[in-house]
Amino acid sequence: MNGGEQTIVFERKPHIIAGYGIVGPKEGEGPLAQYFDEVAKDDLFDQKSYEKAECKMHLLAIERAIERAGLHESDVCALLSGDLLNQIISSSFSARELDIPFLGLYNACSTFGEALILGSIMLTSGSMQKVACSTSSHFSTAERQYRYPLELGTQMTPTAQWTVTGSGCSVLSMDGEGPVVTSATVGKVVDYDITDANNMGAAMAPAAAFTIATHLRELRRKADYYDYIVTGDLGIFGSEMLHQLLLSEGIDIAENHLDCGKLIFDETQKVHMGGSGAGCSSSVFNTYFLQQFKEDKIKRMLFVPTGALLSKVSSLQGESIPGIAHAVAIEVA
Amino acid sequence: MNGGEQTIVFERKPHIIAGYGIVGPKEGEGPLAQYFDEVAKDDLFDQKSYEKAECKMHLLAIERAIERAGLHESDVCALLSGDLLNQIISSSFSARELDIPFLGLYNACSTFGEALILGSIMLTSGSMQKVACSTSSHFSTAERQYRYPLELGTQMTPTAQWTVTGSGCSVLSMDGEGPVVTSATVGKVVDYDITDANNMGAAMAPAAAFTIATHLRELRRKADYYDYIVTGDLGIFGSEMLHQLLLSEGIDIAENHLDCGKLIFDETQKVHMGGSGAGCSSSVFNTYFLQQFKEDKIKRMLFVPTGALLSKVSSLQGESIPGIAHAVAIEVA
Numbered sequence: 001m002n003g004g005e006q007t008i009v010f011e012r013k014p015h016i017i018a019g020y021g022i023v024g025p026k027e028g029e030g031p032l033a034q035y036f037d038e039v040a041k042d043d044l045f046d047q048k049s050y051e052k053a054e055c056k057m058h059l060l061a062i063e064r065a066i067e068r069a070g071l072h073e074s075d076v077c078a079l080l081s082g083d084l085l086n087q088i089i090s091s092s093f094s095a096r097e098l099d100i101p102f103l104g105l106y107n108a109c110s111t112f113g114e115a116l117i118l119g120s121i122m123l124t125s126g127s128m129q130k131v132a133c134s135t136s137s138h139f140s141t142a143e144r145q146y147r148y149p150l151e152l153g154t155q156m157t158p159t160a161q162w163t164v165t166g167s168g169c170s171v172l173s174m175d176g177e178g179p180v181v182t183s184a185t186v187g188k189v190v191d192y193d194i195t196d197a198n199n200m201g202a203a204m205a206p207a208a209a210f211t212i213a214t215h216l217r218e219l220r221r222k223a224d225y226y227d228y229i230v231t232g233d234l235g236i237f238g239s240e241m242l243h244q245l246l247l248s249e250g251i252d253i254a255e256n257h258l259d260c261g262k263l264i265f266d267e268t269q270k271v272h273m274g275g276s277g278a279g280c281s282s283s284v285f286n287t288y289f290l291q292q293f294k295e296d297k298i299k300r301m302l303f304v305p306t307g308a309l310l311s312k313v314s315s316l317q318g319e320s321i322p323g324i325a326h327a328v329a330i331e332v333a
Numbered sequence: 334m335n336g337g338e339q340t341i342v343f344e345r346k347p348h349i350i351a352g353y354g355i356v357g358p359k360e361g362e363g364p365l366a367q368y369f370d371e372v373a374k375d376d377l378f379d380q381k382s383y384e385k386a387e388c389k390m391h392l393l394a395i396e397r398a399i400e401r402a403g404l405h406e407s408d409v410c411a412l413l414s415g416d417l418l419n420q421i422i423s424s425s426f427s428a429r430e431l432d433i434p435f436l437g438l439y440n441a442c443s444t445f446g447e448a449l450i451l452g453s454i455m456l457t458s459g460s461m462q463k464v465a466c467s468t469s470s471h472f473s474t475a476e477r478q479y480r481y482p483l484e485l486g487t488q489m490t491p492t493a494q495w496t497v498t499g500s501g502c503s504v505l506s507m508d509g510e511g512p513v514v515t516s517a518t519v520g521k522v523v524d525y526d527i528t529d530a531n532n533m534g535a536a537m538a539p540a541a542a543f544t545i546a547t548h549l550r551e552l553r554r555k556a557d558y559y560d561y562i563v564t565g566d567l568g569i570f571g572s573e574m575l576h577q578l579l580l581s582e583g584i585d586i587a588e589n590h591l592d593c594g595k596l597i598f599d600e601t602q603k604v605h606m607g608g609s610g611a612g613c614s615s616s617v618f619n620t621y622f623l624q625q626f627k628e629d630k631i632k633r634m635l636f637v638p639t640g641a642l643l644s645k646v647s648s649l650q651g652e653s654i655p656g657i658a659h660a661v662a663i664e665v666a
Binding site (some may be wrong): 001002003004005006008010048049051052071072074075076077078082084085086087088089092093095096098099100101102103104105106107108111114117118121122124125126127128129130145186187188189191309310311312313314317319322324 | 334335336337338339341343381382384385404405407408409410411415417418419420421422425426428429431432433434435436437438439440441444447450451454455457458459460461462463478519520521522524642643644645646647650652655657
């Protein structure tokens, strides 16, 4: 990619050789229940705090993904991880338990896309042979960190989304089987001056639209090149906004757009606009979508995890909510 | 690098073609005053909050480094940035003002090392031509986020360090002039069960020792291969601990070890163990050390930014403080 461009085309293509996804009980009652590798019986994972629970879940996802890839910790050259907790403690404390070099990432709920892109670049540079990419989120840790104490029982506003309790990890390798990463578009920060922290879909949709349009333009592709364009966690409102924004640029994705935040819950689950969180796209991708590849039901997907780059402090200081989205093209090998 | 190893040797070597460092008034009264590119008159940078001030400083460092490299924003393929604020808002909100693809990083005060490593890998992979790597920290934002409200005027404990108000940015390119990144050792998380959040030097020293020892062993080098081994922000106590830990492995760095946290302040400045913060190593490296290279006073340095992976929540929940350190070998071209 040259300056001014955002898309990298990989000549040598890294394989996603294994994935593992683990979720909480509510996600395990949703439409993707049968696909998850593991559904926790309760969301404390036998720990004394929700933060420690998220960390245990995250660590499990990494360990099991590496195991499924037939590897040992010592085979993995780097762990690229992030989460939503302040100072990404779910990732850092998971990494503490692992004998793997650690690179912590933060791009909010788009972090899993960031990890796949950086992991792919590291492999194609020839400097590393295998890397693990993971993210997590937990409803109770996110709720009490970003919004209100859980004990308050605060009602969700109509445009709010439900933070997914889940974690997913992919193991990437130049050798092996599994779908390949063929190209990637690194997102820029986009801000449409949305200030409602209970409407993340609206904050992230412009970034998703911008990244998808850029990806298609730079690779001279039509949207229907992909079986599916899969966003991270725009939810119902954000997805509709994405369709409208892209339509205004002459791109129609209504027929082949899916959103992990919409897929993971159904209407009866009282999650308003759908799921969100850094663990939403990673838990859904590493289970449901990898399975679709395995069963030959998908040959090409554009995976676009989306993130809202706010903090409690930035909102309290009157800042709007910038969004970011990274696109990763994944195709059958 | 193979699985089990941590060190990448770059066959094609990225140049650090420009750097820029900007600091607050207290840092501008320290021993490195003459080297900083810019010293703010007051630490609010004409903004309404310290967080907005940190962001303005961070953005300035990035913009001026790109300018000094003779480039425009559109020439830079990616911005790799991080800081200490929750959800790295100083980096994200800086990126919002820039027309550059953004990859947010978090490895606490070792983030600048992480950024240089990932930036170098991205360039050597051939997928990008120029990247910018930056970090920041601010005394007042860190103090009130991690410790106590500033208004309390809480006394520092004897082992505490003073968070540097500063930001530094490097621009990397395969072409051009300036010292080159020749190899890098990606750190693992190391935890010696330190629980005192006012003794970060002790929490980070074991990680620094581990990374430095690994680097020298994997490259079969003696410590005196480098003119200087420069840690990020271990401070006085942490530096002493590092020397002892390495001596126990037969490595003596007493003669050629420097620490940015010790260099940036002098004894009269009441900073106890010295400076710390993600902006400490980046502001010192991009000014003082790049100048030493320019003046041929340094030919080889091992730059080892160090980080403490705690959060307020992890400490309150009784967790110890894991450390991490990444090593970047920088040599004359």
